[in-house]
Amino acid sequence: MRKTPLHAAHVEAKARLVDFHGWEMPVQYQGILEEVKQVRAHAGLFDLCHMGRLVITGPDREALVEHVFSSNLGKMKLGKAKYGFLLNAQGFPNDDVIVYRGADVVHIVINAGNRDRDDAWVREQCATRRYRATVANVSDEQAMIAIQGRDSEATVQPLCSADLSQLGYYAFTEAKVLGLPMLIARTGYTGEDGFELFPAKDDGRRVWDALLGSGKPFGVCPIGLGARDALRLEAGMPLYGNEIELDINPLEAGLDFGLDLTKDDTIGIPALRAAKAKGLSRKLVSFVAHSGRVPRHGYELFDGATRLGTIASGAASPTVGKNIGTGFVPPSHTAVGTKFEMDVRGSRQPVEVVQGPFYKRAR
């Protein structure tokens, strides 16, 4: 299995390690529920080094990104980040990504499980169109660390050269942390305020340890993938492989905010316009389970004898105090308050559609 530059820190912290898309990653340290609570109450640290990073440069870099990215790069201010998809020609997502628009560079953060496919896809489009752009995969040269939670700014600021109070939501900047140069972005995947830092690979451990030290007054500790999944589900954020897949289009998943359907020269957008005009046969809903059983990916949903669809994600939510989930159902079953059932290994358990997201922080 592959190991991130922070692997030794996880072993020292006695994390429970699992295989995540070929990477040996921490699923939990002291416990998933405790870790969720720590991030909601204060802040926590995440090893994201396994995620992929592409750096696009050259005179046609923006034309290339505009061609492969479902959202509108041209409408983004310099120094801002945006969520969207790398769509195939049929309008299905190869991946969901965050694009960062710099003055002379575009950064794309991609999912660990899709690193090789995305890299090949973007290069292929670049070559086909003969764009004068260079695609560099810096995933193995860079570390990636997130700190998420209300005490993130107070934790990072003492170590950082930039005035973080001036860094807006979904904005990024070049700055120094511990005197080391890196990109720092006010982005995340938990529904909390926080930052993602991109130091050089060999600086990763120093930054990790310094953040733990600086965050001590707030109880800042490392957070595993288990809590990360619950946090993002509570915040209504999709996970590739669950809410998004090669056979689920982003409209079905309700992710219209990651699409600009008016774009003409972007792969997959014409197909999505057509799909929207035709009407959708299923939609993603958020639901709570009126049951002690936890909804889980792949469980089937039923209305009496009628099979409605499958569960995309589920979790025991310490923040909501209920078992929560998302699932794909026909448009007839999407209204808030609609009740149906999930099949838990042969036993039917009641669920009820609610308005998502399950959690929204006060701003």
Add this chain to the structure above:
Amino acid sequence: MANRPANVRFTKTHEWVRLEGTTAVVGLTDFAVEHLGELVFVDLPAKGKKVTKGETLAEVESVKAVGEVYAPLTGEVLEVNAGLANDQTPLAKDPFAAGWLAKIKVTAGTKVDDLMDLTAYQKHLDAGGN
């Protein structure tokens, strides 16, 4: 680690069983409970249910996963630890005593010699527990 008693037998799938005459008390080992992580639900069989050795007896659900508990013996469910449905703490903290799962009535002469004793179970765990 919980103190594992010497008067029970163990299965490869981490159930324990203590035979008292024709009553078998069944539970999950500390290893299994620790492996599951934070517990959120226990689904126990109905009283009177006939169970067959190796088939699902109960389901223990954690934040991460659903764990199946297999019947270590064939018999009929006499009694279950019903309180676990609402509070899984006894199973998490005291899996060999307060956290027992079910009592199964077995036929006279039922033996547990084919199940592991404490020494053998420790070896099984040392080899990874799979």
